[in-house]
Amino acid sequence: MSARRSSSRWAAVARTPVGACAGLLLLAVVLLAVLAPLLWGDRASVVDTDAIQQAPSHAHLLGTDSLGRDIFYRVLVATRLSLLLAVTATLIGVTLGIVLGAAPSVLPRRAGRLVTSLVNIAVAFPGLLLALFFAVIFGVGTTGAVLAIGLAMAPAFARLAQTLAAGVAGKDFVAAARVAGVGRMRLLVRHILPNIGEPLAVNAAIGAGSALLAFAGLSFLGLGVQAPDYDWGRLLGEGLDRISLTPAPAMAPCVAVIVTGLAFNLLGESAAAVLGVRTLSPRIGPRRPPPPSEPEVMADAQPAGDPVLAVENLRVSFPGPSGWTTPVRGVSFSVQPGEAVGVVGESGSGKSLTALAVSLLVEPPAHVTADRLEFAGTRLLETPERELRGLLGTSLSLVFQDPMSSFNPVRSVGRQLAEVAEQHQQLTRRAAFARAVDRLRAVRVPAPQLRARQYPYEFSGGMRQRAMIGMGLMGDPRLIIADEPTTALDAAVQWQVLQLLAEVRAARDTAILLISHDVGVVARTCDRILVMYAGRIVEDLPAAGLHTAARHPYTRALLAAVPDLDTDRSRPLAVIPGRPPEPERMPVGCAFAPRCPRADDHCRRTDPGLVAERDGHRVACWHPVQEQEGAEPVRESTTGGTA
Template sequence: MTATTMTATTEPDDICADPPESFARRARQSVRTPLGAAALAAVLLLAALAVAGPVVFGDQASRIDTAAMNQGVSGAHLLGTDSLGRDIAARVIVATRLTLRLGLSATAIGLLGGLVLGLAPSVLGRRGGRAVTGVVGVLVAFPGLLFVLFLATIFGIGSTGAVLAIGLALVPPLARLIQNLATTVAGSDYVAAARILGVGRFRIVVRHVLPNIVEPVVLFAAQAATGSLIAFAGLSFLGLGVQSPDYDWGRLLNEGLSRIYVNPASALAPGVAVVLAGLVFGLLGEALAQTAGRRTAARAVPAAHVPAATDTDGALPQTQADVDSSALIQATHLRVSFPGGRTAVRDVSLSVAAGEAVGLVGESGSGKSLTALALAQLVPHPGHVQGTVRFDGHDLLADPRSGRRLGAELAMVFQDPMTSLNPALRVGRQLAEVAEVHLGRSRKAALARAVDRLAAVGIPDPERRARQRPHEYSGGMRQRAFIGMGLMAEPRLIIADEPTTALDVTVQKQVLELLGRIRANSGAALLLISHDLGVVAEVCDRVLVMYAGRVVEELPVARLFQAAAHPYTRALVGAIPTMATDLDRELATIPGRPPEPGEQVTGCAFATRCAFAQDRCRGELPVLEPAAGGAGHRVACWYPRAVGSDTTRDDTARAKTEVVQ
């Protein structure tokens, strides 16, 4: 590929955005909204009652007046008096402090325990994580009210026992929520990128998982605070909570219940206080979530490995003649399987030399992306990788510790940059982490290099852009920023998985030119995954065509359109419209569908869709063998199409038409 110089142009949607707002500024803006203002006013009022109530109304609440016993509502006593003549309204206000203190203490215990158990599977190993998940599952299945009563019996009657009982009862549901959220975030591409950088589990949890689950955890904590108030009221009402001479709203409710027909206010007032306090906590949770303004990802990945299923399709392993021992990365008999007998990648052997650009093409589901993820050791659980993957002479599968070097020497450009960048962190901070982990740079030096890399990939005003978050970037800028992340440590291999998907033609051209310029300047090798044969032809030197998890043809890119030998490759080429395409005819399509990963296929997987298939194709699996007419051209087909100087693009299109018909 000829190196081209890329000009730092601004895309139509690269409109300068304001610098990211701090949490304090977002909080001030949130207060100006009706929700924020109502939450602030309610919290301040509740806090004032809790702080000042015992000071102002303490004497009135504890003063015994035998002359005013069991009085109803009056001007002197707004809610009447109890059996000792004490003012009920004053007692409800004074009880606010103890009720809130106990409720918030229980919520804090539940939140702390939920965070510990919820995040434990992300930090512990496979067995420890599964054990914690199983324990939490059992506890969640136990009815909450019975769990509280059981714990209250164990810890004993009194406020301390009630705090422990309610707090511990809040732990299982919160832990389950955090486990689900953490697992969802752990399946994001930016977490996979952090793992390939060599970032430890604990740091991933602190920097990548926690910031992205703040909103739902805050909302749940607010709901938990409301639930703890109700639970305390219930325990005290039953006599298991606060004991005399102390009192909270639940104990006052118990005392007033016996006189509900004489003085309904004495019983209803504590209950109304519980409801209003719960509404305050709900408003506070919504306001905090609005201030945070973050959303989590929606892709779940389990956290433990299981044995791989054995492929029983009777397939013969592919052979790769004359494997180049000097290849930068080399995979031999690579297989990626999942439980249930699903094998997505079957005996793939490939190599990429230093400085070479190789394209990996095929329909969706052909195994292209999983092959690339296997090379980068990023196959998600419960996938199991078998075979050999050697990077610069090191066997990555045999010695997992050698994979840490991938963070500095391999750059992975994912298909969707929005899910590849952590939405909770500034872009510059995410790029700088690479230099800190793998180059040992200081925080300041790493950030300076991040700014330099953003400028290198053509992002205008890189210093300002480094302070912004991914949502403030356009699609093309996010893709360039992620490529810049890969350039932080001078990679020797770039794996680009559909890097131009969903980008317009202009931005697509800029990204391709950028990849070409990077190769020319650094000598890095490139493995490009794409559905677009035109993109592959422009960028790559060699092409591997995959179908049903296997490489069915390997050829130089110069022979792709004129001398493809496999019917599947020719069908792909024939499906590309050209300027000479007859507008009155429907575009060519390949009939049928590829086999599912779990299907057992005998013979050639393309036989059911191939117009040239014969009995041998349906009974025997072809292997990659040299094709006639060109060096470096191999094809896995019993009856390859004629390859020669007279084979033209029109011949390929006609072969495609035969397949369709």
């Protein structure tokens, strides 16, 4: 969302009845805080010994205090100090809360966990109790009270900031920024914090009302503002001594606190209702030692040469209630320079998770292991993150499935592309933006100079996808990983995106790893195809022989489930019966056996390895389809299945 759109949303808050009333009331309080000391400051300070502790009268609307000073004017003048102290304490609490909440994203893992634990402990204590505790530590007075209330508010804001930041950190545009080599602090300031600003602002408005009440309470107890200064809490304490004789001196500051606090709270609540802001409870995953290594599924050697990407026995595991779950189990493949490799399979087969793992985007509590994970001659799992940042930021490009979520919604497209050049090519801000415009022009985005200054929501789906490819071309990519780049695009735009990838590959000798559900798209675009099922590669074959030389029953079933112009429309569409196994309930033996018409007892007992055949063809099956057998029949199902 752009700054203009954000402003329009806050304007919508002001147009609601509650929001308008709260806004006008708060505006009146602010004007009073500015003007009251200028207009009535002298009258509030005049000591009149002839009018000591008078009752309300025409001359003194709320009476006078023990020195004959007019209480009405003192309540008006106290607005400035009361409001200023409440806002200052809120700013301290919000700032410190954001720092503590964002710390786990910047600090090393153990230090981040320590900060999170301290915040969790602090949140368990009531805010007013913490304020009293800190007030005793910092001492009596205005400064001590401001610090006490600010520190007491910080844990709640830290918890909120931590929860919101964790939600944004999982977005594709954050992953793209990490691949681009953006540092942790810049990632936090440029990409995460701007996207959690609205809920923090809403909660800050509500928190200001609470801070006003807390500060009045401390001053009432004698721990806050000290003479000769005064705020509403101090005036309330002075008026309470005479409440049995005349309630006006005590009621006036009490009403001022209630009205102002109500204005803050109503403004925050109406903003929350209009903006749809809600606070989520953080989820802390179980932390256990890495799972014991399972026996490796042996695979024959990969093609000779120096691959741009080499993966051997890649495993990705996640902790769960009943132990570790491994959705990617022993994946091995390589990608040569200039080669296009397609990865196909049903949802949940591990395609995207494999791509994220080789891009180092799978974070704890997940556990990634591999006998070899090498990109451009660098072993990724053994090289410090600081050294990898420049390599991955310039030589590896990711094109995600949803281009809308892949861009930061609060930054213009051109600035997001330029960030790569600023980080890794040391270009000035203007030169980096000019290069971004040039890259948008290279991927055929119309009017690139204008489009570079627009926000992602102003782009169509096809243009966003082209802009994502343009972001990858800001460096000199040796490998482009395209994860479902044509999903939700119409056929014409799909073809344009695929043609653009092919042109980039031909012009730069860039390797491409294309992940897709569409077998037809992969067959037309790639040189080689990897077929994944249940977290493993079950077949690796040249794309030219996909329809004639596929030997795994699962590959044959995928092909049969894709309709074409010759499909008999009078018959139900072919589907693969049953469903893929859940990663935490992986069967013994071949994972495809429960759905395979060729499976026998041996298949259900022993998992086949990926065995190399002629012409670089590899298949993991005990009973592969022979070429002379033709297409593998696929059973039809009226109860549903996965095509």
